[in-house]
Amino acid sequence: MGNTTCTCEYCQLKNIFFAHVKSDELTNICDLKVERSYSKGESIIQEGDPITEFVYMKKGLVKLSKASIDGKDQIISFSKPFDFVSLLSVFSSTQYKYSVTAIEQTTVCILQLDVVRKYAEENALFAMDMMSNISQMTDKIILDNLEIKRKHLKGRIAHVLLYFSDYIYKKDEFELPISRREIAEYIGMTTENVIRTLSEFRKDEIIKIFGKNILISDKKRLKSISEFG
Amino acid sequence: MGNTTCTCEYCQLKNIFFAHVKSDELTNICDLKVERSYSKGESIIQEGDPITEFVYMKKGLVKLSKASIDGKDQIISFSKPFDFVSLLSVFSSTQYKYSVTAIEQTTVCILQLDVVRKYAEENALFAMDMMSNISQMTDKIILDNLEIKRKHLKGRIAHVLLYFSDYIYKKDEFELPISRREIAEYIGMTTENVIRTLSEFRKDEIIKIFGKNILISDKKRLKSISEFG
DNA sequence: AACCTTCTATGATAATTATCAGAGAGTAAT
DNA sequence: ATTACTCTCTGATAATTATCATAGAAGGTT
16 A cells, blocks of 8 residues: 555546536645555455545545455445545445455545535535435446346346446456456355356357456357346 | 425424524425325336436335336335435436335425525535435445345345334334235345245244234244344 | 465255246226 | 236246365465
8 A cells, every 4th residue: 555646636536526626725635635556455445444534546446345244245336436435334424334445456545534524515516516426326336236136147247247348448358357256246146156157158159268367259149148148 | 196285394304304404494495395195006206207306205105116128127225204215316317217106105295406406505514414314325225235135035035024124114013015026026036935935934933924914923033034044 | 395275167966046837815997 | 796907825846056075276475
Protein backbone atom coordinates (compact mmCIF):
# COMPACT_ATOMS: atom_id res chain seq x y z
CA MET A 1 0.00 0.00 0.00
CA GLY A 2 1.45 3.34 -0.97
CA ASN A 3 0.35 6.96 -0.85
CA THR A 4 0.78 9.48 -3.67
CA THR A 5 -0.78 12.78 -4.66
CA CYS A 6 -2.17 14.23 -7.87
CA THR A 7 -3.89 17.36 -9.04
CA CYS A 8 -7.59 16.78 -9.13
CA GLU A 9 -8.06 19.56 -11.64
CA TYR A 10 -7.10 17.20 -14.44
CA CYS A 11 -8.57 14.02 -13.03
CA GLN A 12 -11.41 12.32 -14.89
CA LEU A 13 -13.11 11.69 -11.59
CA LYS A 14 -13.79 15.39 -11.32
CA ASN A 15 -16.54 15.31 -13.89
CA ILE A 16 -18.27 12.42 -12.22
CA PHE A 17 -18.13 13.22 -8.55
CA PHE A 18 -17.41 16.90 -8.41
CA ALA A 19 -19.26 18.31 -11.39
CA HIS A 20 -21.13 20.70 -9.11
CA VAL A 21 -18.22 21.61 -6.89
CA LYS A 22 -16.73 25.00 -7.64
CA SER A 23 -13.18 25.22 -8.90
CA ASP A 24 -11.70 26.78 -5.75
CA GLU A 25 -13.48 24.28 -3.54
CA LEU A 26 -12.12 21.50 -5.67
CA THR A 27 -8.60 22.72 -4.99
CA ASN A 28 -9.48 22.59 -1.34
CA ILE A 29 -10.79 19.02 -1.65
CA CYS A 30 -7.72 18.10 -3.61
CA ASP A 31 -5.52 19.14 -0.69
CA LEU A 32 -7.52 17.05 1.74
CA LYS A 33 -7.54 13.99 -0.48
CA VAL A 34 -5.26 11.00 -0.10
CA GLU A 35 -4.48 8.55 -2.84
CA ARG A 36 -3.57 4.97 -1.96
CA SER A 37 -2.34 2.08 -4.05
CA TYR A 38 -2.84 -1.59 -3.39
CA SER A 39 -1.41 -4.59 -5.12
CA LYS A 40 -3.48 -7.59 -6.08
CA GLY A 41 -4.79 -9.42 -3.03
CA GLU A 42 -4.36 -6.54 -0.59
CA SER A 43 -7.22 -5.62 1.68
CA ILE A 44 -8.62 -2.10 1.28
CA ILE A 45 -11.54 -2.28 3.68
CA GLN A 46 -12.15 -4.94 6.30
CA GLU A 47 -15.66 -5.94 7.36
CA GLY A 48 -16.34 -4.33 10.74
CA ASP A 49 -13.98 -1.40 10.20
CA PRO A 50 -15.41 1.92 11.37
CA ILE A 51 -16.56 4.02 8.44
CA THR A 52 -14.53 7.22 8.56
CA GLU A 53 -13.55 7.61 4.96
CA PHE A 54 -15.16 8.00 1.62
CA VAL A 55 -13.39 5.74 -0.87
CA TYR A 56 -13.68 5.77 -4.64
CA MET A 57 -11.89 3.90 -7.37
CA LYS A 58 -9.35 5.62 -9.53
CA LYS A 59 -7.69 2.63 -11.16
CA GLY A 60 -7.89 -1.14 -11.01
CA LEU A 61 -10.49 -3.63 -9.86
CA VAL A 62 -11.76 -4.71 -6.46
CA LYS A 63 -14.19 -7.23 -5.04
CA LEU A 64 -16.78 -6.52 -2.36
CA SER A 65 -17.29 -9.56 -0.17
CA LYS A 66 -18.83 -10.68 3.07
CA ALA A 67 -17.94 -13.56 5.39
CA SER A 68 -20.93 -15.67 6.31
CA ILE A 69 -21.49 -17.46 9.63
CA ASP A 70 -19.94 -20.69 8.39
CA GLY A 71 -16.68 -18.94 7.54
CA LYS A 72 -17.20 -18.97 3.80
CA ASP A 73 -16.90 -15.77 1.80
CA GLN A 74 -19.54 -14.50 -0.54
CA ILE A 75 -18.72 -11.98 -3.23
CA ILE A 76 -21.30 -9.21 -3.51
CA SER A 77 -19.96 -7.41 -6.58
CA PHE A 78 -16.95 -5.91 -8.29
CA SER A 79 -16.03 -2.25 -8.60
CA LYS A 80 -14.06 -0.50 -11.28
CA PRO A 81 -12.78 3.05 -11.75
CA PHE A 82 -15.28 5.81 -10.96
CA ASP A 83 -17.24 3.53 -8.64
CA PHE A 84 -17.58 4.20 -4.96
CA VAL A 85 -16.43 1.24 -2.97
CA SER A 86 -17.70 2.55 0.31
CA LEU A 87 -21.13 2.77 -1.24
CA LEU A 88 -22.91 0.36 1.01
CA SER A 89 -23.34 1.47 4.59
CA VAL A 90 -21.50 4.75 4.13
CA PHE A 91 -24.56 6.86 4.83
CA SER A 92 -26.49 4.34 6.83
CA SER A 93 -24.13 2.73 9.31
CA THR A 94 -21.01 3.36 11.34
CA GLN A 95 -19.28 0.11 10.44
CA TYR A 96 -18.62 -1.62 7.16
CA LYS A 97 -20.71 -4.72 6.66
CA TYR A 98 -18.44 -6.08 3.94
CA SER A 99 -14.80 -6.18 2.91
CA VAL A 100 -13.12 -4.67 -0.13
CA THR A 101 -10.07 -6.37 -1.62
CA ALA A 102 -7.95 -5.48 -4.64
CA ILE A 103 -8.11 -8.15 -7.34
CA GLU A 104 -5.86 -6.09 -9.61
CA GLN A 105 -3.32 -3.37 -8.98
CA THR A 106 -5.64 -0.68 -7.64
CA THR A 107 -5.52 3.01 -6.80
CA VAL A 108 -8.23 4.64 -4.72
CA CYS A 109 -8.88 8.23 -3.70
CA ILE A 110 -9.86 8.85 -0.13
CA LEU A 111 -11.63 11.74 1.53
CA GLN A 112 -12.51 11.94 5.19
CA LEU A 113 -16.21 11.30 5.56
CA ASP A 114 -16.83 14.46 7.55
CA VAL A 115 -15.32 16.50 4.72
CA VAL A 116 -17.69 14.90 2.22
CA ARG A 117 -20.57 15.41 4.62
CA LYS A 118 -19.67 19.05 5.03
CA TYR A 119 -19.60 19.61 1.27
CA ALA A 120 -22.82 17.71 0.79
CA GLU A 121 -24.55 19.77 3.45
CA GLU A 122 -23.38 23.00 1.87
CA ASN A 123 -23.87 22.00 -1.72
CA ALA A 124 -27.10 20.20 -2.42
CA LEU A 125 -26.28 19.61 -6.08
CA PHE A 126 -23.18 17.73 -5.00
CA ALA A 127 -25.33 15.72 -2.58
CA MET A 128 -27.76 14.94 -5.40
CA ASP A 129 -24.93 13.82 -7.68
CA MET A 130 -23.67 11.54 -4.98
CA MET A 131 -27.12 10.14 -4.39
CA SER A 132 -27.51 9.45 -8.07
CA ASN A 133 -24.16 7.68 -8.15
CA ILE A 134 -24.88 5.51 -5.14
CA SER A 135 -28.30 4.75 -6.52
CA GLN A 136 -26.88 3.65 -9.87
CA MET A 137 -24.40 1.34 -8.21
CA THR A 138 -26.81 -0.32 -5.84
CA ASP A 139 -29.33 -0.70 -8.68
CA LYS A 140 -26.70 -2.50 -10.68
CA ILE A 141 -25.80 -4.82 -7.80
CA ILE A 142 -29.40 -5.70 -7.08
CA LEU A 143 -30.38 -6.29 -10.69
CA ASP A 144 -27.19 -8.22 -11.47
CA ASN A 145 -27.78 -10.53 -8.53
CA LEU A 146 -31.35 -11.03 -9.70
CA GLU A 147 -30.06 -12.07 -13.12
CA ILE A 148 -27.65 -14.56 -11.59
CA LYS A 149 -30.34 -15.94 -9.33
CA ARG A 150 -32.64 -16.92 -12.18
CA LYS A 151 -29.94 -18.81 -14.08
CA HIS A 152 -28.54 -22.30 -13.77
CA LEU A 153 -24.88 -23.17 -13.32
CA LYS A 154 -23.97 -22.88 -17.00
CA GLY A 155 -25.90 -19.65 -17.44
CA ARG A 156 -24.23 -18.18 -14.37
CA ILE A 157 -20.73 -19.02 -15.61
CA ALA A 158 -21.57 -17.58 -19.01
CA HIS A 159 -22.89 -14.49 -17.28
CA VAL A 160 -19.65 -14.01 -15.35
CA LEU A 161 -17.48 -14.49 -18.44
CA LEU A 162 -19.56 -11.96 -20.35
CA TYR A 163 -19.45 -9.59 -17.39
CA PHE A 164 -15.67 -9.46 -17.47
CA SER A 165 -15.43 -9.53 -21.24
CA ASP A 166 -18.08 -6.92 -22.08
CA TYR A 167 -18.35 -4.79 -18.98
CA ILE A 168 -14.90 -4.76 -17.41
CA TYR A 169 -12.30 -5.43 -20.11
CA LYS A 170 -14.26 -4.81 -23.33
CA LYS A 171 -12.19 -7.52 -25.03
CA ASP A 172 -12.82 -11.14 -26.03
CA GLU A 173 -9.49 -12.22 -24.58
CA PHE A 174 -8.65 -11.29 -21.03
CA GLU A 175 -7.03 -12.51 -17.85
CA LEU A 176 -9.57 -13.59 -15.27
CA PRO A 177 -8.83 -11.42 -12.23
CA ILE A 178 -10.28 -14.00 -9.86
CA SER A 179 -9.83 -17.68 -9.11
CA ARG A 180 -12.38 -20.39 -9.85
CA ARG A 181 -13.16 -20.46 -6.15
CA GLU A 182 -13.97 -16.76 -6.22
CA ILE A 183 -16.26 -17.24 -9.21
CA ALA A 184 -18.01 -19.87 -7.11
CA GLU A 185 -18.28 -17.42 -4.21
CA TYR A 186 -19.84 -14.90 -6.55
CA ILE A 187 -22.44 -17.08 -8.25
CA GLY A 188 -23.19 -19.33 -5.27
CA MET A 189 -21.97 -22.63 -6.65
CA THR A 190 -19.11 -24.99 -5.78
CA THR A 191 -15.56 -24.53 -7.05
CA GLU A 192 -15.55 -27.99 -8.64
CA ASN A 193 -18.61 -27.21 -10.70
CA VAL A 194 -17.19 -23.90 -11.83
CA ILE A 195 -14.06 -25.68 -13.07
CA ARG A 196 -16.10 -28.46 -14.64
CA THR A 197 -18.33 -26.01 -16.48
CA LEU A 198 -15.40 -24.01 -17.80
CA SER A 199 -13.87 -27.28 -19.04
CA GLU A 200 -17.15 -28.11 -20.71
CA PHE A 201 -17.24 -24.72 -22.46
CA ARG A 202 -13.69 -25.43 -23.60
CA LYS A 203 -14.64 -28.88 -24.93
CA ASP A 204 -17.61 -27.33 -26.72
CA GLU A 205 -15.21 -24.79 -28.26
CA ILE A 206 -17.04 -21.81 -26.78
CA ILE A 207 -13.94 -20.59 -24.97
CA LYS A 208 -10.23 -21.26 -24.92
CA ILE A 209 -8.47 -21.53 -21.55
CA PHE A 210 -4.79 -20.86 -20.83
CA GLY A 211 -4.65 -20.87 -17.06
CA LYS A 212 -6.24 -17.63 -15.99
CA ASN A 213 -6.40 -16.36 -19.56
CA ILE A 214 -9.72 -16.76 -21.29
CA LEU A 215 -10.52 -16.29 -24.94
CA ILE A 216 -14.17 -16.23 -25.86
CA SER A 217 -14.29 -17.80 -29.30
CA ASP A 218 -18.06 -18.18 -29.68
CA LYS A 219 -19.65 -15.21 -27.96
CA LYS A 220 -23.00 -15.73 -29.65
CA ARG A 221 -23.34 -19.16 -28.10
CA LEU A 222 -22.11 -17.89 -24.75
CA LYS A 223 -24.76 -15.19 -24.79
CA SER A 224 -27.43 -17.68 -25.64
CA ILE A 225 -26.32 -19.89 -22.73
CA SER A 226 -26.31 -16.89 -20.44
CA GLU A 227 -29.86 -15.96 -21.37
CA PHE A 228 -31.56 -19.29 -21.62
CA GLY A 229 -29.23 -21.87 -20.07
CA MET B 1 -57.34 2.79 -5.72
CA GLY B 2 -58.58 5.81 -3.79
CA ASN B 3 -57.24 9.24 -2.89
CA THR B 4 -57.53 10.81 0.55
CA THR B 5 -55.77 13.57 2.44
CA CYS B 6 -54.32 13.92 5.92
CA THR B 7 -52.43 16.47 7.94
CA CYS B 8 -48.76 15.67 7.80
CA GLU B 9 -48.13 17.55 11.01
CA TYR B 10 -49.27 14.54 13.00
CA CYS B 11 -47.99 11.85 10.73
CA GLN B 12 -45.29 9.50 11.98
CA LEU B 13 -43.59 9.76 8.62
CA LYS B 14 -42.69 13.33 9.43
CA ASN B 15 -39.98 12.32 11.86
CA ILE B 16 -38.41 9.93 9.41
CA PHE B 17 -38.46 11.77 6.12
CA PHE B 18 -38.95 15.36 7.05
CA ALA B 19 -37.02 15.72 10.30
CA HIS B 20 -34.99 18.53 8.77
CA VAL B 21 -37.82 20.25 6.95
CA LYS B 22 -39.11 23.36 8.68
CA SER B 23 -42.65 23.44 9.96
CA ASP B 24 -43.99 25.93 7.43
CA GLU B 25 -42.34 24.08 4.56
CA LEU B 26 -43.90 20.87 5.80
CA THR B 27 -47.32 22.47 5.55
CA ASN B 28 -46.42 23.34 2.00
CA ILE B 29 -45.34 19.78 1.26
CA CYS B 30 -48.49 18.51 2.89
CA ASP B 31 -50.60 20.49 0.45
CA LEU B 32 -48.71 19.07 -2.51
CA LYS B 33 -48.90 15.53 -1.29
CA VAL B 34 -51.36 12.92 -2.49
CA GLU B 35 -52.34 9.85 -0.57
CA ARG B 36 -53.47 6.75 -2.46
CA SER B 37 -54.91 3.47 -1.28
CA TYR B 38 -54.63 0.11 -2.98
CA SER B 39 -56.30 -3.15 -2.16
CA LYS B 40 -54.43 -6.44 -2.14
CA GLY B 41 -53.21 -7.39 -5.59
CA GLU B 42 -53.45 -3.91 -7.10
CA SER B 43 -50.49 -2.56 -9.04
CA ILE B 44 -48.86 0.59 -7.65
CA ILE B 45 -45.94 0.90 -10.03
CA GLN B 46 -45.48 -0.90 -13.32
CA GLU B 47 -42.04 -1.81 -14.66
CA GLY B 48 -41.23 0.66 -17.43
CA ASP B 49 -43.39 3.47 -16.05
CA PRO B 50 -41.74 6.89 -16.22
CA ILE B 51 -40.48 7.98 -12.82
CA THR B 52 -42.30 11.19 -12.00
CA GLU B 53 -43.28 10.61 -8.41
CA PHE B 54 -41.67 9.89 -5.13
CA VAL B 55 -43.61 7.15 -3.36
CA TYR B 56 -43.36 6.07 0.23
CA MET B 57 -45.28 3.61 2.33
CA LYS B 58 -47.74 4.80 4.91
CA LYS B 59 -49.62 1.59 5.63
CA GLY B 60 -49.66 -1.99 4.40
CA LEU B 61 -47.19 -4.19 2.57
CA VAL B 62 -45.97 -4.34 -1.02
CA LYS B 63 -43.70 -6.51 -3.14
CA LEU B 64 -41.05 -5.23 -5.53
CA SER B 65 -40.72 -7.53 -8.51
CA LYS B 66 -39.23 -7.78 -11.95
CA ALA B 67 -40.28 -9.80 -14.98
CA SER B 68 -37.44 -11.77 -16.52
CA ILE B 69 -36.98 -12.57 -20.20
CA ASP B 70 -38.75 -15.91 -19.94
CA GLY B 71 -41.89 -14.25 -18.58
CA LYS B 72 -41.41 -15.38 -14.99
CA ASP B 73 -41.51 -12.87 -12.17
CA GLN B 74 -38.80 -12.52 -9.60
CA ILE B 75 -39.49 -10.83 -6.28
CA ILE B 76 -36.73 -8.44 -5.22
CA SER B 77 -37.98 -7.50 -1.77
CA PHE B 78 -40.90 -6.36 0.33
CA SER B 79 -41.58 -2.88 1.69
CA LYS B 80 -43.47 -1.87 4.78
CA PRO B 81 -44.51 1.49 6.27
CA PHE B 82 -41.83 4.17 6.30
CA ASP B 83 -39.98 2.55 3.40
CA PHE B 84 -39.57 4.21 0.06
CA VAL B 85 -40.90 2.04 -2.69
CA SER B 86 -39.52 4.16 -5.47
CA LEU B 87 -36.09 3.71 -3.96
CA LEU B 88 -34.44 1.90 -6.83
CA SER B 89 -33.94 3.96 -9.94
CA VAL B 90 -35.56 7.10 -8.54
CA PHE B 91 -32.36 9.10 -8.61
CA SER B 92 -30.58 7.14 -11.29
CA SER B 93 -33.01 6.47 -14.11
CA THR B 94 -36.07 7.88 -15.82
CA GLN B 95 -38.00 4.64 -15.89
CA TYR B 96 -38.81 2.07 -13.24
CA LYS B 97 -36.93 -1.17 -13.68
CA TYR B 98 -39.31 -3.12 -11.43
CA SER B 99 -42.96 -3.26 -10.45
CA VAL B 100 -44.56 -2.58 -7.09
CA THR B 101 -47.73 -4.41 -6.12
CA ALA B 102 -49.82 -4.29 -2.95
CA ILE B 103 -49.87 -7.64 -1.12
CA GLU B 104 -51.98 -6.17 1.65
CA GLN B 105 -54.36 -3.22 1.86
CA THR B 106 -51.84 -0.43 1.33
CA THR B 107 -51.70 3.34 1.59
CA VAL B 108 -48.88 5.33 0.04
CA CYS B 109 -47.97 9.00 0.11
CA ILE B 110 -46.92 10.56 -3.14
CA LEU B 111 -44.95 13.69 -3.93
CA GLN B 112 -44.02 14.88 -7.37
CA LEU B 113 -40.36 14.10 -7.94
CA ASP B 114 -39.53 17.67 -8.94
CA VAL B 115 -40.93 18.90 -5.63
CA VAL B 116 -38.69 16.50 -3.73
CA ARG B 117 -35.76 17.50 -5.90
CA LYS B 118 -36.43 21.16 -5.22
CA TYR B 119 -36.50 20.62 -1.47
CA ALA B 120 -33.41 18.44 -1.59
CA GLU B 121 -31.51 21.06 -3.56
CA GLU B 122 -32.50 23.76 -1.11
CA ASN B 123 -32.10 21.73 2.03
CA ALA B 124 -28.99 19.59 2.16
CA LEU B 125 -29.89 18.02 5.50
CA PHE B 126 -33.09 16.75 3.96
CA ALA B 127 -31.06 15.38 1.04
CA MET B 128 -28.72 13.66 3.49
CA ASP B 129 -31.63 12.13 5.37
CA MET B 130 -33.01 10.82 2.14
CA MET B 131 -29.64 9.43 1.14
CA SER B 132 -29.34 7.66 4.47
CA ASN B 133 -32.81 6.18 4.06
CA ILE B 134 -32.22 4.94 0.54
CA SER B 135 -28.87 3.57 1.60
CA GLN B 136 -30.38 1.66 4.50
CA MET B 137 -33.00 0.10 2.27
CA THR B 138 -30.65 -0.96 -0.50
CA ASP B 139 -28.21 -2.33 2.08
CA LYS B 140 -30.97 -4.44 3.50
CA ILE B 141 -32.00 -5.76 0.09
CA ILE B 142 -28.45 -6.64 -0.89
CA LEU B 143 -27.55 -8.32 2.40
CA ASP B 144 -30.86 -10.16 2.61
CA ASN B 145 -30.40 -11.54 -0.88
CA LEU B 146 -26.90 -12.60 0.05
CA GLU B 147 -28.28 -14.50 3.04
CA ILE B 148 -30.85 -16.28 0.89
CA LYS B 149 -28.22 -17.13 -1.71
CA ARG B 150 -26.01 -19.04 0.72
CA LYS B 151 -28.86 -21.20 2.02
CA HIS B 152 -30.48 -24.35 0.74
CA LEU B 153 -34.17 -24.80 0.10
CA LYS B 154 -35.10 -25.53 3.73
CA GLY B 155 -32.97 -22.69 5.04
CA ARG B 156 -34.51 -20.30 2.56
CA ILE B 157 -38.06 -21.22 3.53
CA ALA B 158 -37.16 -20.89 7.20
CA HIS B 159 -35.62 -17.51 6.40
CA VAL B 160 -38.82 -16.30 4.73
CA LEU B 161 -41.04 -17.48 7.58
CA LEU B 162 -38.81 -15.76 10.12
CA TYR B 163 -38.74 -12.64 7.97
CA PHE B 164 -42.50 -12.29 8.12
CA SER B 165 -42.77 -13.43 11.71
CA ASP B 166 -39.98 -11.35 13.23
CA TYR B 167 -39.54 -8.45 10.88
CA ILE B 168 -42.96 -7.75 9.41
CA TYR B 169 -45.62 -8.97 11.82
CA LYS B 170 -43.67 -9.44 15.06
CA LYS B 171 -45.93 -12.38 15.92
CA ASP B 172 -45.55 -16.17 15.84
CA GLU B 173 -48.92 -16.56 14.19
CA PHE B 174 -49.67 -14.60 11.05
CA GLU B 175 -51.32 -14.74 7.68
CA LEU B 176 -48.84 -15.21 4.86
CA PRO B 177 -49.40 -12.22 2.58
CA ILE B 178 -48.11 -14.09 -0.46
CA SER B 179 -48.80 -17.36 -2.22
CA ARG B 180 -46.46 -20.35 -2.32
CA ARG B 181 -45.61 -19.39 -5.86
CA GLU B 182 -44.57 -15.93 -4.76
CA ILE B 183 -42.36 -17.39 -2.05
CA ALA B 184 -40.77 -19.43 -4.84
CA GLU B 185 -40.30 -16.27 -6.90
CA TYR B 186 -38.60 -14.63 -3.96
CA ILE B 187 -36.18 -17.39 -2.99
CA GLY B 188 -35.54 -18.72 -6.49
CA MET B 189 -36.99 -22.21 -6.10
CA THR B 190 -40.00 -24.00 -7.57
CA THR B 191 -43.51 -23.70 -6.20
CA GLU B 192 -43.75 -27.46 -5.66
CA ASN B 193 -40.67 -27.51 -3.50
CA VAL B 194 -41.88 -24.56 -1.45
CA ILE B 195 -45.13 -26.42 -0.74
CA ARG B 196 -43.28 -29.66 -0.06
CA THR B 197 -40.92 -28.01 2.39
CA LEU B 198 -43.73 -26.26 4.24
CA SER B 199 -45.48 -29.65 4.51
CA GLU B 200 -42.28 -31.14 5.85
CA PHE B 201 -42.00 -28.41 8.49
CA ARG B 202 -45.60 -29.17 9.42
CA LYS B 203 -44.89 -32.91 9.71
CA ASP B 204 -41.83 -32.14 11.84
CA GLU B 205 -44.08 -30.00 14.06
CA ILE B 206 -42.05 -26.86 13.48
CA ILE B 207 -45.04 -24.95 12.11
CA LYS B 208 -48.79 -25.33 11.89
CA ILE B 209 -50.51 -24.51 8.62
CA PHE B 210 -54.11 -23.44 8.15
CA GLY B 211 -54.24 -22.35 4.54
CA LYS B 212 -52.43 -19.05 4.43
CA ASN B 213 -52.22 -18.87 8.22
CA ILE B 214 -48.95 -19.96 9.72
CA LEU B 215 -48.15 -20.61 13.36
CA ILE B 216 -44.52 -21.07 14.22
CA SER B 217 -44.53 -23.57 17.07
CA ASP B 218 -40.80 -24.28 17.28
CA LYS B 219 -39.01 -21.05 16.48
CA LYS B 220 -35.71 -22.25 17.91
CA ARG B 221 -35.59 -25.11 15.45
CA LEU B 222 -36.71 -22.85 12.60
CA LYS B 223 -33.90 -20.45 13.40
CA SER B 224 -31.39 -23.26 13.46
CA ILE B 225 -32.62 -24.46 10.06
CA SER B 226 -32.41 -20.92 8.72
CA GLU B 227 -28.82 -20.56 9.85
CA PHE B 228 -27.35 -23.96 9.12
CA GLY B 229 -29.86 -25.81 6.96
C1' DA C 1 15.89 -28.12 -2.85
C1' DA C 2 12.25 -29.41 0.10
C1' DC C 3 8.03 -28.11 2.01
C1' DC C 4 3.60 -26.23 2.20
C1' DT C 5 -0.42 -24.30 0.42
C1' DT C 6 -3.65 -23.04 -3.01
C1' DC C 7 -5.37 -23.71 -7.49
C1' DT C 8 -6.93 -26.42 -11.29
C1' DA C 9 -8.71 -30.65 -12.78
C1' DT C 10 -11.49 -35.08 -13.18
C1' DG C 11 -14.26 -39.06 -11.71
C1' DA C 12 -17.59 -41.49 -8.84
C1' DT C 13 -21.30 -41.10 -5.96
C1' DA C 14 -24.68 -38.88 -3.02
C1' DA C 15 -27.84 -35.24 -2.16
C1' DT C 16 -30.65 -31.75 -3.65
C1' DT C 17 -33.79 -29.70 -6.65
C1' DA C 18 -36.65 -29.57 -10.87
C1' DT C 19 -39.95 -31.50 -13.88
C1' DC C 20 -43.98 -33.95 -15.02
C1' DA C 21 -48.38 -35.71 -13.84
C1' DG C 22 -52.55 -35.85 -11.39
C1' DA C 23 -56.03 -34.27 -8.10
C1' DG C 24 -58.85 -31.70 -4.70
C1' DA C 25 -60.01 -27.03 -2.82
C1' DG C 26 -61.01 -22.43 -3.31
C1' DT C 27 -62.41 -18.34 -6.04
C1' DA C 28 -64.28 -15.62 -9.64
C1' DA C 29 -67.01 -15.09 -13.64
C1' DT C 30 -70.79 -16.23 -16.60
C1' DA D 1 -74.79 -24.42 -11.45
C1' DT D 2 -71.14 -24.74 -14.54
C1' DT D 3 -66.94 -23.37 -16.22
C1' DA D 4 -62.46 -21.77 -15.83
C1' DC D 5 -59.13 -20.22 -13.14
C1' DT D 6 -55.30 -20.35 -9.69
C1' DC D 7 -53.65 -22.39 -5.59
C1' DT D 8 -52.30 -26.17 -2.71
C1' DC D 9 -50.76 -30.71 -2.43
C1' DT D 10 -48.39 -35.36 -3.34
C1' DG D 11 -45.80 -38.87 -5.84
C1' DA D 12 -42.61 -40.58 -9.34
C1' DT D 13 -38.84 -39.64 -11.99
C1' DA D 14 -35.32 -36.88 -14.21
C1' DA D 15 -31.92 -33.40 -14.03
C1' DT D 16 -28.89 -30.66 -11.66
C1' DT D 17 -25.63 -29.77 -8.23
C1' DA D 18 -22.80 -31.02 -4.14
C1' DT D 19 -19.64 -33.94 -1.84
C1' DC D 20 -15.78 -36.86 -1.50
C1' DA D 21 -11.54 -38.54 -3.20
C1' DT D 22 -7.47 -38.03 -5.72
C1' DA D 23 -3.75 -35.80 -8.28
C1' DG D 24 -0.81 -32.78 -10.92
C1' DA D 25 0.56 -27.85 -11.45
C1' DA D 26 1.80 -23.49 -9.71
C1' DG D 27 3.41 -20.35 -6.32
C1' DG D 28 5.45 -18.99 -2.07
C1' DT D 29 8.55 -19.86 2.02
C1' DT D 30 12.33 -21.51 4.65
